[in-house]
Amino acid sequence: MRAWIVALGITAVLLAAFVLVAVTRQKAHALDQVNGPTTQPAYALDQNDCLHCHGALELTTRASSGAEVSLYVNKEGLDASAHRYVDCVSCHTTKPHDVPTPLSKLSLAARCGTCHQYEYKLHLQSVHGQQLLQGNEDVATCVDCHSPQVNPHSIVRVLESNAPAYKQNISQTCGRCHNNEPLMARYGILEKVYESYMRSFHGKAMKLSPTANITQLNKATCTNCHGTHDIKDPTDPTSPVAGVENLARTCEQCHPGAGVQFASSFLGHKEATPENFPMVHYAERFFALLTASVVALGVSLVLVETGKWAFNRRPKEE
Amino acid sequence: MAVTAKVQSRAAPQEQEENVVRFDIHQRLQHILMMSSFIVLAATGLPLKFSESGISQWWISFWGGIESTRFAHRIAAFVMVGDCVYHVLYLAYTTAILKRPFPFQMLPSPQDVQNLYQDLRYYLGLSRTQAQYGRFNYREKFDYWAIFWGMPIMAGSGFILMYPVLVSEFLPNWAIPVALVAHSDEAVLAVSWIFIVHIFFAHLAPGVFPMNKSIFTGKVPRHRYMEEHPLELAQTSAPAKEPEMPEQVPRPALPQATDPNVVPTDAKGQSAL
Numbered sequence: 001m002r003a004w005i006v007a008l009g010i011t012a013v014l015l016a017a018f019v020l021v022a023v024t025r026q027k028a029h030a031l032d033q034v035n036g037p038t039t040q041p042a043y044a045l046d047q048n049d050c051l052h053c054h055g056a057l058e059l060t061t062r063a064s065s066g067a068e069v070s071l072y073v074n075k076e077g078l079d080a081s082a083h084r085y086v087d088c089v090s091c092h093t094t095k096p097h098d099v100p101t102p103l104s105k106l107s108l109a110a111r112c113g114t115c116h117q118y119e120y121k122l123h124l125q126s127v128h129g130q131q132l133l134q135g136n137e138d139v140a141t142c143v144d145c146h147s148p149q150v151n152p153h154s155i156v157r158v159l160e161s162n163a164p165a166y167k168q169n170i171s172q173t174c175g176r177c178h179n180n181e182p183l184m185a186r187y188g189i190l191e192k193v194y195e196s197y198m199r200s201f202h203g204k205a206m207k208l209s210p211t212a213n214i215t216q217l218n219k220a221t222c223t224n225c226h227g228t229h230d231i232k233d234p235t236d237p238t239s240p241v242a243g244v245e246n247l248a249r250t251c252e253q254c255h256p257g258a259g260v261q262f263a264s265s266f267l268g269h270k271e272a273t274p275e276n277f278p279m280v281h282y283a284e285r286f287f288a289l290l291t292a293s294v295v296a297l298g299v300s301l302v303l304v305e306t307g308k309w310a311f312n313r314r315p316k317e318e
Numbered sequence: 319m320a321v322t323a324k325v326q327s328r329a330a331p332q333e334q335e336e337n338v339v340r341f342d343i344h345q346r347l348q349h350i351l352m353m354s355s356f357i358v359l360a361a362t363g364l365p366l367k368f369s370e371s372g373i374s375q376w377w378i379s380f381w382g383g384i385e386s387t388r389f390a391h392r393i394a395a396f397v398m399v400g401d402c403v404y405h406v407l408y409l410a411y412t413t414a415i416l417k418r419p420f421p422f423q424m425l426p427s428p429q430d431v432q433n434l435y436q437d438l439r440y441y442l443g444l445s446r447t448q449a450q451y452g453r454f455n456y457r458e459k460f461d462y463w464a465i466f467w468g469m470p471i472m473a474g475s476g477f478i479l480m481y482p483v484l485v486s487e488f489l490p491n492w493a494i495p496v497a498l499v500a501h502s503d504e505a506v507l508a509v510s511w512i513f514i515v516h517i518f519f520a521h522l523a524p525g526v527f528p529m530n531k532s533i534f535t536g537k538v539p540r541h542r543y544m545e546e547h548p549l550e551l552a553q554t555s556a557p558a559k560e561p562e563m564p565e566q567v568p569r570p571a572l573p574q575a576t577d578p579n580v581v582p583t584d585a586k587g588q589s590a591l
Binding site: 021022025026198201203204205207208209210211212216255256257258259261262264265267272277279280283284287288290291294295298299301302304305306307308309311 | 365366369370374375376378379380383384385438440441442443457464479482483484486487490491492493494495496498499500503504506507510511514515518519523524
């Protein structure tokens with residue numbers, strides 16, 4: 001009896017210690033998230049006091065098309081922005097009220113490109129930029145990937161953990177469009193790329209590293225294979241994933257010695273079907289059936305035995 | 319004085335109860351190695367299968383990230399494979415060199431299906447008698463052979479996933495994705511079987527609760543052995559058990575060991591209470 005109590009006591013102490021450590025770790029992590037690397041509040045540079053008017057939520061104007069356009073600038077977003085010390089007039093010209101409103105996605109990208117020239121050039125060569133030049137506003141441009149609010153006033157630096165382009169967030173950021181089935185169907189992209197990435201070891205490793213710092217995030221995400229600003233259509237021969245030779249060279253960046261054989265084992269972001277990797281498809285079927293039937297057999301044995309035991313213990317009449 | 323009194327009082331319910339040796343030290347060690355490596359493998363592998371859930375992410379972070387758990391997973395895998403090699407060598411040594419009889423009782427036989435059928439009838443109230451087992455009943459055999467079929471699958475697919483670039487040189491391209499499917503599904507099968515069915519039969523089942531310690535101590539009280547493996551006891555009428563067991567005492571005569579109507583129903587019913 002005493003041994004049981006001692007064992008229980010030790011287990012309880014271990015459990016308590018475990019919970020304590022877990023809670024403190026969680027708390028410390030939460031504090032890190034809130035405070036971030038800087039604890040001093042920062043304020044956006046606003047030399048001309050633009051926010052006096054533009055900080056009001058209800059400030060709007062009418063575009064030539066008649067649509068209502070908000071002229072509101074979120075001060076909190078701006079304070080946290082990478083560009084908080086770049087004054088409004090740097091982007092909005094010294095005569096901001098003469099600039100035609102609203103900007104198009106392309107003119108917005110061009111505005112970023114006045115400073116970020118190299119990235120802008122690559123972007124225009126990418127599958128997104130090429131569509132943008134043709135006036136397609138569906139595609140991603142600078143703000144779509146660099147601002148959590150898709151707003152040029154709240155660009156977040158790539159190395160900050162809340163940035164949409166922070167390594168851990170990239171798959172979700174791409175997924176904002178590429179996990180949108182109707183939108184993707186319009187471009188003939190039927191693969192569920194986000195889900196297939198999350199099923200892969202790359203996606204799982206990323207998902208399971210919520211507290212990892214950037215040096216520990218050496219796991220592949222969308223951009224590691226497809227490129228960043230110069231992202232190409234996978235069928236474009238200049239894409240790093242076009243054809244199995246290009247794909248093998250891309251794999252090799254992380255998997256030394258990976259060749260065509262290795263690259264050709266990739267399912268191509270597709271489900272295994274009788275046509276695409278039939279062996280994988282039938283293996284999935286086989287193991288699902290095996291697991292279900294064996295576990296069902298075991299569980300039913302447990303259930304009938306428990307049932308019999310309960311039945312034997314039922315209150316007897318006499 | 320107090321200590322001896324305690325020991326006596328603890329031993330009182332099983333007064334003059336002698337033990338039957340069921341497992342030798344190697345078998346017990348093999349089980350402990352299998353058990354501990356299995357727990358580590360499950361604890362470090364399952365979060366990968368269920369990577370979307372918050373508790374998996376918390377669990378992996380708790381152990382210092384995916385690199386730590388991957389390392390632990392591989393160490394445990396080597397322990398488990400080593401344990402299986404140990405088992406096969408042990409089997410070869412005891413049969414070929416020590417000339418012990420080959421354990422044919424472990425092979426599946428039509429009797430197992432019959433026993434399962436009989437037990438199901440008993441559990442469902444269609445029959446008053448439970449099946450009587452020899453040295454290994456069908457559940458124990460299933461547990462054993464499940465490892466026999468599971469180990470090549472898990473170790474093989476695990477090796478492919480561990481060295482994908484190496485194996486891609488001489489295996490077809492579907493080998494890696496098939497290995498991933500096999501490893502993750504077979505793992506779920508093994509974990510659910512062990513934590514639902516095996517744990518139930520070894521610990522929670524009526525008559526066994528709270529725990530069947532025989533795989534750790536190697537010994538089973540005689541009355542329990544009588545209930546659980548009556549046919550084996552009946553066969554070994556001259557029980558020349560391992561003489562190295564110090565607590566062996568002269569055995570009393572077998573009390574109606576093979577009467578199917580008395581032993582299972584009454585004994586089970588009582589111990590269930």
